Amino acid sequence: KAGVTQTPRYLIKTRGQQVTLSCSPISGHRSVSWYQQTPGQGLQFLFEYFSETQRNKGNFPGRFSGRQFSNSRSEMNVSTLELGDSALYLCASSLHSDNEQFFGPGTRLTVL
Amino acid sequence: GEDVEQSLFLSVREGDSSVINCTYTDSSSTYLYWYKQEPGAGLQLLTYIFSNMDMKQDQRLTVLLNKKDKHLSLRIADTQTGDSAIYFCASSAPQTGANNLFFGTGTRLTVIP
Numbered sequence: 001k002a003g004v005t006q007t008p009r010y011l012i013k014t015r016g017q018q019v020t021l022s023c024s025p026i027s028g029h030r031s032v033s034w035y036q037q038t039p040g041q042g043l044q045f046l047f048e049y050f051s052e053t054q055r056n057k058g059n060f061p062g063r064f065s066g067r068q069f070s071n072s073r074s075e076m077n078v079s080t081l082e083l084g085d086s087a088l089y090l091c092a093s094s095l096h097s098d099n100e101q102f103f104g105p106g107t108r109l110t111v112l
Numbered sequence: 113g114e115d116v117e118q119s120l121f122l123s124v125r126e127g128d129s130s131v132i133n134c135t136y137t138d139s140s141s142t143y144l145y146w147y148k149q150e151p152g153a154g155l156q157l158l159t160y161i162f163s164n165m166d167m168k169q170d171q172r173l174t175v176l177l178n179k180k181d182k183h184l185s186l187r188i189a190d191t192q193t194g195d196s197a198i199y200f201c202a203s204s205a206p207q208t209g210a211n212n213l214f215f216g217t218g219t220r221l222t223v224i225p
Contacts (some may be wrong), residue, residue, distance in 0.1 A: 043215035056209035103155040
């Protein structure tokens with residue numbers, strides 16, 4: 001079974017731009033969660049989607065948004081990028097909303 | 113919210129046992145996890161323990177949970193150079209969502225040949 005895939009793997013943007021990251025979960029998994037990893041704040045939960053609905057949301061500003069499609073693929077969007085948004089963005093999938101999560105390799109976003 | 117703490121660094125000699133410790137604050141945490149992250153990679157789930165257990169063993173890995181002290185440890189027996197990585201403990205609780213994991217800062221394990 002293929003693992004969680006994330007595209008792109010690396011991205012460079014400038015302040016004020018917006019960005020969309022994509023995550024394809026393991027086949028059959030319906031829950032997708034997103035995390036931000038930075039040296040200063042560590043790993044922080046962004047949000048979780050299950051069956052196209054946002055089930056849970058972390059403590060991030062409204063510039064961070066996401067969605068999930070009927071095939072369980074998920075995208076997250078960050079608008080009006082700031083330097084502090086530079087991070088590794090990790091996506092994790094699980095079968096349901098209360099099962100062990102499997103992580104993708106991440107998308108490394110650099111904001112200049 | 114939950115606060116999960118880990119020491120930042122651990123060095124061990126190849127063949128020795130490694131013990132990585134973690135403390136958490138939320139007594140309602142139901143699942144506690146250990147993840148491994150190698151350079152440039154995502155997180156690999158190593159093992160997890162349910163809060164009503166006090167020990168779980170999986171090959172070279174042993175997880176101990178002291179629920180009273182809110183202390184979790186991961187013991188790696190016969191540590192190998194391939195075990196060098198950052199190890200994160202994480203917790204989840206029903207009221208914040210089972211898939212909302214609270215992570216520690218990570219412990220960088222260095223295995224000396």
